[in-house]
Amino acid sequence: MDALLQFIFSGVTVGAVYALVALGFTIIYNASDVVNFAQGEFVMLGGMITVFAHQAGLPLPLAALLAILATAAIGVALNKLAIEPARGAPVVSLIIITIGASILIRGAAQLIFDKQLHRFPAFSGDDPIRVMGATILPQSLWVIGGALVVFFGLWLFFTRTLTGKAVLATANNRVAAQLVGINTSWVMTLSFGLSAAIGALAGVLVTPITLVAYDVGVGLALKGFAAAMLGGMGNPKGALVGGLALGLLEAMTAGYLSSQYKDAVAFIVILAVLFVMPQGIFGKKSTERV
Amino acid sequence: MEARRKWIQLAVLAALIAVLPFFFPSGYYYRVGALIFVNGLSVIGLVILIGYAGQISLGHAGFAGIGAYACALGPQHLGLHPGLALILGAVISGLLALLIGRPILRLKGYYLAVATLGFGILVSMLLTNERALTGGPDGISVEDLGLRALLRDLGWRISGGEFWYGASGIALLVGAWLALNLFDSPTGRAMRSLHGSEVAASTVGIDVARQKLRAFVISAVYASVAGSLLALQNGFITPDVAGFMHSIEMVTMAVLGGVGSVLGATLGAAILTLLPQVLTVFAEYEQLVLGAVMILVMIFLPQGLLPSIARRLRGRGE
Amino acid sequence: MSLLDVNGLGITFGGLKAVNDVSFSVQPGEIVSVIGPNGAGKTTLFNMISGVYQPGRGTVALDGRDVTGIAPNRLAEMGLSRTFQNLQVFQEMTVLENVLAGYHLQERGPVLADLLSLPSMRRRAARAREGARGLLARVRLDKAEGQEAGSLSYGALKRLEIARALALRPKILLLDEPAAGCNAVETEEIDALIAELAAAGIAILLVEHDMKMVMRISNHIVVLDHGEKIAEGDPATVSRDPGVIAAYLGAEETEAADADG
Ligand SMILES: Nc1ncnc2c1ncn2[C@@H]1O[C@H](COP(=O)(O)OP(=O)(O)OP(=O)(O)O)[C@@H](O)[C@H]1O
Numbered sequence: 001m002d003a004l005l006q007f008i009f010s011g012v013t014v015g016a017v018y019a020l021v022a023l024g025f026t027i028i029y030n031a032s033d034v035v036n037f038a039q040g041e042f043v044m045l046g047g048m049i050t051v052f053a054h055q056a057g058l059p060l061p062l063a064a065l066l067a068i069l070a071t072a073a074i075g076v077a078l079n080k081l082a083i084e085p086a087r088g089a090p091v092v093s094l095i096i097i098t099i100g101a102s103i104l105i106r107g108a109a110q111l112i113f114d115k116q117l118h119r120f121p122a123f124s125g126d127d128p129i130r131v132m133g134a135t136i137l138p139q140s141l142w143v144i145g146g147a148l149v150v151f152f153g154l155w156l157f158f159t160r161t162l163t164g165k166a167v168l169a170t171a172n173n174r175v176a177a178q179l180v181g182i183n184t185s186w187v188m189t190l191s192f193g194l195s196a197a198i199g200a201l202a203g204v205l206v207t208p209i210t211l212v213a214y215d216v217g218v219g220l221a222l223k224g225f226a227a228a229m230l231g232g233m234g235n236p237k238g239a240l241v242g243g244l245a246l247g248l249l250e251a252m253t254a255g256y257l258s259s260q261y262k263d264a265v266a267f268i269v270i271l272a273v274l275f276v277m278p279q280g281i282f283g284k285k286s287t288e289r290v
Numbered sequence: 291m292e293a294r295r296k297w298i299q300l301a302v303l304a305a306l307i308a309v310l311p312f313f314f315p316s317g318y319y320y321r322v323g324a325l326i327f328v329n330g331l332s333v334i335g336l337v338i339l340i341g342y343a344g345q346i347s348l349g350h351a352g353f354a355g356i357g358a359y360a361c362a363l364g365p366q367h368l369g370l371h372p373g374l375a376l377i378l379g380a381v382i383s384g385l386l387a388l389l390i391g392r393p394i395l396r397l398k399g400y401y402l403a404v405a406t407l408g409f410g411i412l413v414s415m416l417l418t419n420e421r422a423l424t425g426g427p428d429g430i431s432v433e434d435l436g437l438r439a440l441l442r443d444l445g446w447r448i449s450g451g452e453f454w455y456g457a458s459g460i461a462l463l464v465g466a467w468l469a470l471n472l473f474d475s476p477t478g479r480a481m482r483s484l485h486g487s488e489v490a491a492s493t494v495g496i497d498v499a500r501q502k503l504r505a506f507v508i509s510a511v512y513a514s515v516a517g518s519l520l521a522l523q524n525g526f527i528t529p530d531v532a533g534f535m536h537s538i539e540m541v542t543m544a545v546l547g548g549v550g551s552v553l554g555a556t557l558g559a560a561i562l563t564l565l566p567q568v569l570t571v572f573a574e575y576e577q578l579v580l581g582a583v584m585i586l587v588m589i590f591l592p593q594g595l596l597p598s599i600a601r602r603l604r605g606r607g608e
Numbered sequence: 609m610s611l612l613d614v615n616g617l618g619i620t621f622g623g624l625k626a627v628n629d630v631s632f633s634v635q636p637g638e639i640v641s642v643i644g645p646n647g648a649g650k651t652t653l654f655n656m657i658s659g660v661y662q663p664g665r666g667t668v669a670l671d672g673r674d675v676t677g678i679a680p681n682r683l684a685e686m687g688l689s690r691t692f693q694n695l696q697v698f699q700e701m702t703v704l705e706n707v708l709a710g711y712h713l714q715e716r717g718p719v720l721a722d723l724l725s726l727p728s729m730r731r732r733a734a735r736a737r738e739g740a741r742g743l744l745a746r747v748r749l750d751k752a753e754g755q756e757a758g759s760l761s762y763g764a765l766k767r768l769e770i771a772r773a774l775a776l777r778p779k780i781l782l783l784d785e786p787a788a789g790c791n792a793v794e795t796e797e798i799d800a801l802i803a804e805l806a807a808a809g810i811a812i813l814l815v816e817h818d819m820k821m822v823m824r825i826s827n828h829i830v831v832l833d834h835g836e837k838i839a840e841g842d843p844a845t846v847s848r849d850p851g852v853i854a855a856y857l858g859a860e861e862t863e864a865a866d867a868d869g
């Protein structure tokens with residue numbers, strides 16, 4: 001029982017990170033139909049920039065803020081320099097472009113920073129909190145809380161604000177959105193900035209637990225992508241549920257079956273889900289128009 | 291007319307393979323050439339899948355891994371000749387593609403991408419984690435093909451580099467020939483029509499699922515054979531051959547050169563294989579350059595290098 | 609026994625009954641037209657008959673065999689072929705290859721023969737090529753056979769789709785607005801081609817907004833409005849039907865004017 005609870009704690013913590021990455025995927029996908037494989041690099045940048053800014057003498061909160069803002073700017077640049085010029089390109093080209101961007105960012109990070117593993121102190125210390133025989137790190141609570149705040153923040157943004165509704169309208173029908181006067185180019189910029197900022201926030205929150213290095217992005221991008229697909233691409237609720245489900249699944253597999261194959265089981269489940277529900281769990285079914 | 295174009299392309303390729311060695315400054319370049327040809331072979335498989343049939347795969351390195359490890363493990367555990375092991379690997383890859391292709395190919399776009407990606411990762415995890423069988427992440431040695439010794443007995447002494455340059459070059463030519471045959475055949479047309487409109491394809495009697503599956507199986511066999519050749523010529527193999535980055539490299543080579551074009555794909559393979567060689571001095575910049583190349587080509591030459599260049603030349607001629 | 613029997617066919621998209629309880633039949637060699645205002649459900653009806661959409665209700669029978677919801681490629685094997693209102697051309701293939709794709713059922717063979725370019729494959733392909741050239745000549749596209757289909761004009765693409773559909777040697781041909789976007793001369797040609805095909809025994813199911821053409825060549829007309837069949841009969845009967853006149857005048861004044869002009 002204690003073991004189970006322990007696995008749940010660790011599963012929810014990783015799951016929250018996956019959910020944040022998946023939310024980042026979702027925002028960009030909604031605004032532009034692009035799956036941004038560089039999403040994992042945003043997480044890496046969030047962690048790395050914070051580390052180096054902190055080392056340079058900035059207080060941690062300020063360093064984190066700087067990291068989030070800088071990453072958001074990189075996200076916007078990615079959109080302006082690589083995505084917008086390729087508007088209307090086939091899916092394969094877009095996949096190559098964003099994977100190219102992820103390799104480029106990784107290469108740059110390796111040059112500008114280094115190849116070492118880094119961390120900075122946890123926000124509220126490292127003393128585990130005991131809950132019913134299991135323990136959880138205070139930083140895990142930060143991660144989980146962060147994911148929830150971002151999710152509800154996005155929910156409010158999309159349902160309560162005019163800008164958020166403009167993003168949704170663009171996702172729904174780009175041309176119609178333009179016709180009613182929405183600046184879809186601004187919506188894209190906003191989406192990339194927001195999505196990069198969320199990724200960076202995830203990096204800031206999780207670095208004290210998992211550490212960060214220039215190459216942590218690939219794995220996170222794959223898992224976040226998988227989580228988003230599991231939940232149904234383009235659906236924020238799906239991203240949250242998909243991320244948490246994936247995290248729990250991995251933790252349970254690592255705990256009860258084999259830690260070597262924890263990543264494998266995630267992909268097996270995804271394959272199984274896609275075989276049964278080709279649109280993901282929350283994806284809508286529709287008849288393609290001819 | 292189509293037939294003539296096929297033979298011209300094959301002749302260009304054959305001439306390049308035959309003539310290049312005269313410009314090699316050292317024996318080392320035979321190795322590089324062989325690597326280009328092997329990569330070219332697997333990328334031609336992707337031309338059939340992506341360029342002809344319009345289906346994406348981010349997991350084809352998985353099949354390369356199967357081919358490679360068949361050549362490593364077949365001789366060791368089953369006492370097979372490495373050549374037979376190559377065939378066994380191709381058969382296993384083909385059957386596996388047949389098995390998983392049916393459900394996977396119902397998916398479209400990004401969903402297909404993630405499913406194939408998942409498959410590739412599963413294969414590479416198996417190869418990494420089953421240490422007892424595969425030697426784990428450190429890799430495993432591969433028995434020699436024995437063909438070079440045979441040639442030596444017949445009185446023809448060539449270096450390992452030269453042998454594999456020739457052997458991979460021939461394999462590439464055969465692969466290109468088959469793919470070009472397919473292009474201008476009923477099956478090839480059926481595959482290519484999917485790219486244009488799946489609905490229209492099915493209303494003219496084309497079994498869409500079946501053609502996708504065929505393209506998937508054929509491209510899997512290409513990747514597997516290429517993986518086997520890679521293992522045999524290196525004499526050593528690690529699970530990286532099946533890794534995600536290798537899958538991405540394959541797709542990038544195909545798209546870079548021109549995903550609908552066999553010669554283009556070979557050119558893409560050549561460029562991406564040479565890139566790290568050229569950049570050895572600036573090894574730290576390799577990723578930076580690779581990423582930038584991928585983005586720039588997709589933006590400025592969306593059809594890929596060769597078709598874009600051909601189009602420009604034709605435009606000037608008229 | 610009719611060649612095509614449509615019985616109580618219907619489909620719903622998110623609460624909208626795009627087609628509801630439509631029945632009619634087509635005899636061999638007959639030209640049957642489906643008319644109705646924009647959004648009446650004509651294309652949707654075609655999509656269900658040709659297996660592109662799964663019907664929600666009702667049945668389709670071809671040659672007396674129930675074929676409801678059968679995949680389009682199986683229907684193609686049984687002699688049903690079609691064109692599309694929103695062009696579905698294989699853009700990156702040549703004009704000739706587009707028509708060759710229509711010969712798929714006749715030219716296909718073992719995949720190994722195709723990979724090795726065996727003489728058997730080349731014979732199959734040569735026969736198909738000969739037939740395809742004949743069809744291209746028939747729709748006056750023989751000069752363009754080597755061009756990429758994507759480079760053709762709209763009217764030419766419409767004719768290319770007809771040639772491709774004819775390559776299947778269908779018993780029944782479904783044409784969804786073949787003359788839309790064509791000039792007067794092209795319309796005339798398509799008109800003549802349809803009559804010729806029907807005379808050769810091919811049944812034609814036609815959707816067309818050009819009322820003059822419809823009235824002139826149809827043996828039988830089915831009128832849809834809001835997904836329902838509101839009238840059916842020979843051209844004279846249908847054009848006098850008050851319900852039909854109301855549907856057209858009420859909802860589609862401009863369109864009726866277009867058809868006259
Ligand atoms: N795949 C689909 N998903 C949702 N709604 C659809 C789909 N296909 C058609 N519809 C709807 O069904 C209705 C009938 O459309 P349909 O295209 O059949 O009309 P039509 O009679 O062919 O019109 P037109 O003369 O403009 O071609 C329309 O309201 C259309 O929006």
Ligand SMILES: [Mg+2]
Nearest residue numbers: 650651652693
């Ligand atoms: Mg219509």
